Amino acid sequence: MSNTITLKKAATIKTLNNIAASGMNVFDKENYTIDNESDHPDAIVVRSFNMHAVDFGDKLKAIARAGAGVNNIPVDKCTERGIVVFNTPGANANAVKELVLTSLIASSRNLFDGVSWVKTLENEGDRIAKLVEAGKKNFVGKEIKGKTLGVIGLGAIGALVANNALHLDMDVIGFDPFISVDTAWKLSRNVQRAMSMEEVFANADYITVHVPLTDDTNQMLHEEAFRLMKPGVYILNFSRDGLVNDADMAAALESGKVGKYITDFPNEQVLNMKNTVLIPHLGASTNESEENCAIMAARQLKEYLETGNIKNSVNFPNVELPYAGKNRVAAFHKNVPNMVGQITSAISDFNLNIADMVNRSRGEYAYTMIDIDNKINGDIIPSLEKKIKQIADMVAVRMI
Numbered sequence: 070m071s072n073t074i075t076l077k078k079a080a081t082i083k084t085l086n087n088i089a090a091s092g093m094n095v096f097d098k099e100n101y102t103i104d105n106e107s108d109h110p111d112a113i114v115v116r117s118f119n120m121h122a123v124d125f126g127d128k129l130k131a132i133a134r135a136g137a138g139v140n141n142i143p144v145d146k147c148t149e150r151g152i153v154v155f156n157t158p159g160a161n162a163n164a165v166k167e168l169v170l171t172s173l174i175a176s177s178r179n180l181f182d183g184v185s186w187v188k189t190l191e192n193e194g195d196r197i198a199k200l201v202e203a204g205k206k207n208f209v210g211k212e213i214k215g216k217t218l219g220v221i222g223l224g225a226i227g228a229l230v231a232n233n234a235l236h237l238d239m240d241v242i243g244f245d246p247f248i249s250v251d252t253a254w255k256l257s258r259n260v261q262r263a264m265s266m267e268e269v270f271a272n273a274d275y276i277t278v279h280v281p282l283t284d285d286t287n288q289m290l291h292e293e294a295f296r297l298m299k300p301g302v303y304i305l306n307f308s309r310d311g312l313v314n315d316a317d318m319a320a321a322l323e324s325g326k327v328g329k330y331i332t333d334f335p336n337e338q339v340l341n342m343k344n345t346v347l348i349p350h351l352g353a354s355t356n357e358s359e360e361n362c363a364i365m366a367a368r369q370l371k372e373y374l375e376t377g378n379i380k381n382s383v384n385f386p387n388v389e390l391p392y393a394g395k396n397r398v399a400a401f402h403k404n405v406p407n408m409v410g411q412i413t414s415a416i417s418d419f420n421l422n423i424a425d426m427v428n429r430s431r432g433e434y435a436y437t438m439i440d441i442d443n444k445i446n447g448d449i450i451p452s453l454e455k456k457i458k459q460i461a462d463m464v465a466v467r468m469i
């Protein structure tokens with residue numbers, strides 16, 4: 070049995086985090102209601118809020134993540150229900166890049182420890198200047214020039230970090246077995262290509278990870294990985310805490326195998342480790358990035374709600390059919406033979422003519438949009454919708 074999803078003119082949007090106003094203003098008041106208390110929103114805009122236990126209600130059509138990582142969203146469950154999950158690729162990449170490079174230099178120069186120490190001198194009166202000169206020897210750092218930065222994951226953020234580190238006179242070695250063609254074009258040819266993660270581990274003085282948290286990357290930095298790294302290596306994690314095995318990291322920091330762990334994702338274990346720099350998930354927290362993400366998320370969502378077109382979804386294919394403003398059937402179904410045939414046959418049963426259509430698949434699921442040429446008598450729509458929904462392996466149907 071498929072879900073009943075019928076687009077109403079006024080859609081309700083719920084937000085689960087603070088979303089920049091410039092993004093929410095994309096939703097015009099005539100067609101959209103922003104209601105953060107709604108139990109049955111048409112769409113949700115979210116940042117890092119953990120949605121795994123959230124009740125979706127029975128009208129939810131789409132979730133827009135104003136940001137990159139979607140591990141806070143139950144994506145498989147959404148796919149099974151024909152709920153499109155969007156993210157905003159690259160929209161916060163510059164913000165993260167700037168903080169990664171800032172932290173790289175600042176931690177290398179023991180800046181965080183030094184600055185914290187100075188604050189402890191506040192009651193020392195006129196002795197402060199003398200104490201500063203005597204104490205600075207405890208914070209001698211190292212320069213990054215000529216050192217090797219290993220970048221694991223050369224997507225929107227990793228590629229920017231890699232290219233910019235070259236400008237800081239670092240040598241850069243990168244690893245990404247799934248690098249996109251777009252990113253490969255943007256990457257400097259001076260970034261050395263590693264054929265394995267182990268090659269990065271063996272050569273890098275600093276390692277920064279920029280991969281999504283998935284079943285494949287979960288705990289990718291563990292005891293065996295640390296064993297292969299150079300002694301005293303600095304590790305930067307601006308991706309997710311689940312990428313690192315905390316117990317192994319604690320041991321590696323204790324032994325000095327890892328010289329410093331800089332993370333944007335502190336947790337209870339990490340808070341008790343030595344030689345850490347703990348940042349309160351500030352990677353994407355700039356006005357520019359929050360606005361970029363919110364505007365991109367809102368535009369993608371609005372386009373989808375109004376036309377069915379999909380751009381930058383993490384669970385359904387990109388699909389675009391210019392919307393002529395007539396009547397459109399948008400159907401999510403299993404990726405099995407003869408679905409398009411059955412939908413078009415249902416349409417012709419109502420003596421309707423097809424103006425245009427598109428079908429794209431992604432893994433086990435597919436999405437079909439069909440524009441109907443005739444001016445439909447409004448009474449027909451529920452019957453046509455019902456008929457299409459009754460097709461076996463249909464997941465969800467919208468009449469737009």
Ligand SMILES: NC(=O)c1ccc[n+]([C@@H]2O[C@H](COP(=O)([O-])OP(=O)(O)OC[C@H]3O[C@@H](n4cnc5c(N)ncnc54)[C@H](O)[C@@H]3O)[C@@H](O)[C@H]2O)c1
Nearest residue numbers: 137138222223224225226245247279280281307308352353
């Ligand atoms: N700290 C923050 O505020 C912040 C902000 C944005 C993103 N992030 C995190 O950073 C991650 C990356 O963001 P992005 O915008 O660069 O995403 P992206 O999708 O552009 O890049 C991810 C890259 O990782 C690569 N990859 C996947 N699995 C890999 C593996 N096993 N080994 C090597 N490479 C692998 C992919 O091919 C892709 O190129 C996000 O998923 C998110 O978790 C954190």
Ligand SMILES: O=C(O)[C@H](O)COP(=O)(O)O
Nearest residue numbers: 116117135136137138353
């Ligand atoms: O994956 C992301 O985009 C980042 O972790 C940013 O998360 P935030 O939107 O909660 O700052």
